[in-house]
Amino acid sequence: MSVQNVLSLIKEKSIEWVDFRFVDLLGKAHHISVPAVEVDESTFANGVAFDGSSIQGFKGIEESDMVMMPDTESAYIDAFTQHPTLIIMCNIFTPDGERYDRDPRGIAQKAEEYMQNAGVGTAAYFAPESEFFIFDEVRYETGINKSYFEVDSEEAFWNTGRKEEGGNLGFKVGHKGGYVPVAPTDTQQDIRSEMCRLMMEAGLRIERHHHEVATAGQGEINFRFDTLTKTADNLMKYKYIIHNVARQWGKVATFMPKPLFGDNGSGMHVHQSIFNGDTPLFYEKGGYANLSEMALHYIGGILYHAPALIAITNPSTNSFKRLVPGYEAPVNLVFSKGNRSAAVRIPVAAVTPKGCRIEFRTPDSTANPYLAFAAMLMAGLDGIKKQIDPSKLGYGPFDKNIYELSSAELSEIRSVPASLDEALDALQADSEFLTEGGVFSQDFINNYIELKRSEAKAVSIRIHPHEYSLYFDC
Template identity: 80%
Template sequence: MSVQNVLNTIKENNIQFVDFRFVDLAGRAHHITLPSTEVEAETFVNGVAFDGSSITGFRGIESSDMVMIPDTETAYIDPFTAHPTLIIMSNIHTPEGERYDRDPRSIAQKAEEYLQTTGIGTTAFFAPESEFFIFDDVRYESGMNKSYFEVDSEEAAWNTGRKEEGGNLGFKVPVKGGYVPVQPVDSQQDIRSEMVKVMQESGLRVERHHHEVSTAGAGEINFRFDTLTKTADNLLKYKYIVHNVANQYGKVATFMPKPLFGDNGSGMHVHMSIFNGDSPLFYEKGAYANLSPLAMHYMGGILHHAPALIALTNPSTNSFKRLVPGYEAPVNLVFSKGNRSAAVRIPIAAVTPKGCRIEFRTPDSTANPYLCFAAMLLAGLDGIKRKIDPVALGYGPFDTNIYHLSDEEKREIRSVPGTLDEALNALEADYEFLTEGDVFTKDFIDNYVAVKRKEAQAVAVRIHPHEYELYFGC
């Protein structure tokens, strides 16, 4: 969409405000809103100023002036505002006009540009499956003398005996019993359908939605794949719509990886493939899972760099509450066709040459999608350049249920890091593949690690409620 087309959209739809957005280090959107009367062609050249010192991980107060340069291709009408508003994503530049090297969206674009310089292919496609929970109530507090959280859902397994409903109607979702039941067990069919409707009206091509495995409102909506940066843009739009439709229903949605103890969490399985023009590069008929040697090397790069990648794909302390055995979480760094207990799965059902892809199942939605997708692409490209053979390195294939292997057999399988600190250590030890083509800078990585270390420390020093149960009577 050209600048003129955006200006025409503003006029034709009686748009009153234009919402310019950018994304921070954690992947959360921020916005500054201008009356549409103040938006001119020059706005898209000169940009919109903001204070970078107020955004975690950006700039100090002594050099805080930053500029948003809008990307007109991302424009869509906000489905939630009372006054007609147009949303436009932006890249971050310095006041001197240079692309800011800590801007996650610019990093994603640089990864796409780097792919084209390698001669390997022209386009990388990504498709995330971002899961979430919808709760009816959430309460939490972390203070000097108390620490707790409590969530509730009308369909939760713990509410089979609840009397406060005005008559308990049953049909609760059992623990690990929530995968694709029909109504009335699936109490959130209509709210997810409303989310899909709003997504479609906002330009997303949605493929399906369903209830997920966990009790208490676990859900998933899948939108169609696209190129790296566009998919990251779409994921921000997706999360914005899920959060706000839930709010309209008097509920609250969360993409937190592990909001409940004792049941499955929320992952973000990411499907990837590379094309050269219109030609898919991951397909070779008759090979293992119909994967080409190039695809196998790409997968080798993902698995080889996985401990470092996980600092970007699973960047929260809560991520590692999900990455434990027994809850369908992909903790084993191996590959398999169709096997969901492996970190990398190759889908084989109803797959065409153009649909041939690999699925990295470890990530979750606390990841900044621009950084997450860029890092995975760079890891895969490194695997192609170095011809990393995942079979020779012992990464598989493992076509049996890994959770049923003996302890001795499991010891032969490399696992994901056990904590955020371990993942950050791995990133500090293995980051050179990210700096290829100057996609990530060493300054960015050092700054990112410092920010995430503070998060890990903030959790580590706080008293956990379960410690009272374990140790109060010592």
């Protein structure tokens, strides 16, 4: 969409405000709204100024002036504002016109450019499956003398005896019993459908939606793949719509990986492939799962760099509450066709040559999508460049149910890091694949590690409620 097309859209839809947005290191969106009557060609040429020192992980107060440069291709109409508003995603630049090397969206674009300049392919396609919970209520507090959380859902199995419903209507979702039941067990068909309707109005191609495995309102909506940066934009749009529709319905949505103890968590399985024009480069008939040698090398790069990669794709302390055996979490660094217990799965059902792809199942939605997709692409490209053969490194293929292996067999399989600190240690030791072509700067990586270490420390020094159960009577 050209600048003129955006300006025409503003007039055609009687837009009153233009909402310019950017994304911080943690993957959170920020915005500045400008009256539509003040937006013209110069706005797109000169950008919108903001204070970078007020954004965590960006600039110091002595060099705080920054500029948002709008990307007209990202424009869509906000479904939640009373006054007609157009949303436009932006890249971040310094006042002298240089790309800001800590801008996640800019890093995503540099990863795409690096792949193209290396002659690997013309486009990398991504499709995330971002799971979420829709709760009726959430309460939490942490302080010097108390620490707790509590969530609730009308469909949760722990509410079979609840009286507050005015006569309990039953049909609760059992523990791990929530995969695709129909109503009345699935109480959230209409709210997910409303989310999908607004996503389609905002330009997403929706493929399906359904209830997920966990009790208490776990769901999933799948939207169609696109190129790396566009998919990251779409995921930001996806989360924005889910959060706000839930709020309109008097509920609350969360993409937190493990909000419930003892039931399945929420992941973000990421499907990936590379094309050269219209030609799929991951397909080769007759190969393992019809994968090309390039695809296998890409998998090799993902699995070889996985410990460091996970610091970016699973960047929260809560991520590692999900990455434990027994809850469909892919903790084992192997690849397999159709096997959901592997970190890398190759879908084989109803797959065409153009649909041939790999699926990295470890990530979750605490990840900044621009950084996570860029890091995955860089790991895969390193595998292609170095011709990393995953089979020779012991990464599979592994077509057994890994969760049913003996301890001796499991000891032969490399696992994901056990904590955020371990993942950050791995990133500190293995980051050269990210800095190739200047995609990630070393300054960015050092700053990112420091920011995430502070999160890990903030959690580790606080008293956990379960410690009272274990130790109060000592």
